[in-house]
Amino acid sequence: MRKIIALIITLVIFSACNQKNETNSEPLKNPEKILSKNGLLEVTLAPKEGSIQLAGKTYTAWMYNGSYIPPLLHLIPGDTLRVHLINGLNMQTNLHYHGMDVSPAGNSDNIFRIADPGDTLNYEVIVPKNHGAGTFWYHPHTCGNSEQQVSLGMSGAILVEGLFDKLPPAFKQLKDYTMLLKDIQSTEDLKKIISCSASEGVQEVFKFDSEKPRQCTVNGQINPFIHIQPGETQIWRIFNVSANMYYNLQLEGHQLYQIGVDGVYYKMVKARDSILMPPGSRIELLVQAKKTGEFKLKTLALRTGSDGDEYPEKTLVTMVCKGPSVQPLAIPLKVNDKLIDYRTKTITGKRTFTFTEGPGAFYINDRKFNRDSIDTKVKLGSIEEWTIVNASDEWHCFHIHQLNFQVVEIDGKQIEFNGTNDIVNILPRSTIKLLMPFTEEYMVGKFVYHCHILSHEDKGMMQVIEVVK
Ligand SMILES: [Cu+2]
Numbered sequence: 001m002r003k004i005i006a007l008i009i010t011l012v013i014f015s016a017c018n019q020k021n022e023t024n025s026e027p028l029k030n031p032e033k034i035l036s037k038n039g040l041l042e043v044t045l046a047p048k049e050g051s052i053q054l055a056g057k058t059y060t061a062w063m064y065n066g067s068y069i070p071p072l073l074h075l076i077p078g079d080t081l082r083v084h085l086i087n088g089l090n091m092q093t094n095l096h097y098h099g100m101d102v103s104p105a106g107n108s109d110n111i112f113r114i115a116d117p118g119d120t121l122n123y124e125v126i127v128p129k130n131h132g133a134g135t136f137w138y139h140p141h142t143c144g145n146s147e148q149q150v151s152l153g154m155s156g157a158i159l160v161e162g163l164f165d166k167l168p169p170a171f172k173q174l175k176d177y178t179m180l181l182k183d184i185q186s187t188e189d190l191k192k193i194i195s196c197s198a199s200e201g202v203q204e205v206f207k208f209d210s211e212k213p214r215q216c217t218v219n220g221q222i223n224p225f226i227h228i229q230p231g232e233t234q235i236w237r238i239f240n241v242s243a244n245m246y247y248n249l250q251l252e253g254h255q256l257y258q259i260g261v262d263g264v265y266y267k268m269v270k271a272r273d274s275i276l277m278p279p280g281s282r283i284e285l286l287v288q289a290k291k292t293g294e295f296k297l298k299t300l301a302l303r304t305g306s307d308g309d310e311y312p313e314k315t316l317v318t319m320v321c322k323g324p325s326v327q328p329l330a331i332p333l334k335v336n337d338k339l340i341d342y343r344t345k346t347i348t349g350k351r352t353f354t355f356t357e358g359p360g361a362f363y364i365n366d367r368k369f370n371r372d373s374i375d376t377k378v379k380l381g382s383i384e385e386w387t388i389v390n391a392s393d394e395w396h397c398f399h400i401h402q403l404n405f406q407v408v409e410i411d412g413k414q415i416e417f418n419g420t421n422d423i424v425n426i427l428p429r430s431t432i433k434l435l436m437p438f439t440e441e442y443m444v445g446k447f448v449y450h451c452h453i454l455s456h457e458d459k460g461m462m463q464v465i466e467v468v469k
Helices: 002-024 146-151 169-173 454-458
Strands: 033-035 040-045 047-054 057-064 072-075 080-086 096-098 120-126 134-139 156-160 176-184 191-197 201-207 215-218 225-228 233-240 247-251 256-261 264-272 275-277 282-288 293-299 314-321 349-358 361-364 376-379 382-390 396-400 406-410 423-426 431-438 445-451 462-468
Touching: 033 040, 040 072, 134 146, 134 233, 134 282, 146 201, 146 454, 156 176, 156 233, 176 314, 215 314, 247 256, 275 282, 349 396, 376 382, 382 423, 396 431, 423 431, 445 454
Parallel strands: 033 072, 040 080, 072 156, 176 233, 225 314, 349 382, 376 462
Antiparallel strands: 047 057, 080 120, 096 134, 134 156, 176 215, 191 201, 233 282, 247 275, 247 293, 256 264, 256 282, 293 314, 349 361, 382 431, 396 423, 396 445, 406 431, 445 462
């Protein structure tokens, strides 16, 4: 009897250890990287349904080239990015180059072009020579099923080189990590819906179920670890590529030195205790380990308004600090001295956009998205002041393609200038003011602005803008 009890205890301890190992035994793996050569980066991206295994469970995913974390596209200003998108899904898809200052026309970042099942779309995106360095990402942008495709895994990182021109030389030697935050549901938790369309007929397809639990992953891994030495500084680039989820990041026992957001390096480094990341946003951080030990990078519990969603606290990555100490680098005060404060410029026009909700529908200025209308027409060279009003009881996040904007006021309070964004969160019953520089020649054409909670975008919270000469 004693032998049996001893065996049971051994088995319980063994399985408990395994459990711990399962969630925290592998190092964080950076995404595979593709570098441009002689000014050209050419890549084929073929989305298709497949599955991945995480902690012994099966997760259905829609993946580019069979990979839940597809390649990071590493570009240099002046490069040409050529993408061959081969649609292996049973629904329409396309690609958007989120945050990039590139043309919305022709076969560039044109979200009005669509690939039917089996079709190939060829993109040629010219990255301007004066393009800013930083973090960007690619994802589908077909109206009506962006949420479905992104939530099932279709997204990848883009990095435009140039950070090290802005930091002291010693920072070039630092280890850097790229982290794609993707939440995924097990196959049994996904909804199966009947979809019917003229081109694809009647079929059953998977859809994310907001009522069911989600597994938070970083680069497709559950709570991997990052090794760091005491005093060591690392560069962390974090991408919230969730369709709908907000993150509020905190690293136990440490401040996060934020050097940039949304593909722009800040004027001044900001030391932060926590950082809110709306869906679609990216941050770049300097992390300096203070002492030996294990420190969790967590997303804190949050609720996106009384009509919004609830997200519990989760551990994303564990930072394991051990080994010999290194002399800590001095964290710089300034990063970017090439930014324009648009408050010093002449404002050429003002507009107001009000975000509202009805049962199952989302509106901007009482209208739902219509791809054939032009809701806003702007002359090239304008710098406009846009007032965004959230007249609902949940959070929304404003995003516009092809340009970054400057947040100048939130509920009447002036915001100190530190750079620009391509996504900004708007709290319920709140009003924000943005300066929108439609000043670069490449912007000419038709593109969109919308809420980057993709379930809201898909249900109408998006409009078309045209920049004309
Ligand atoms: Cu929204």
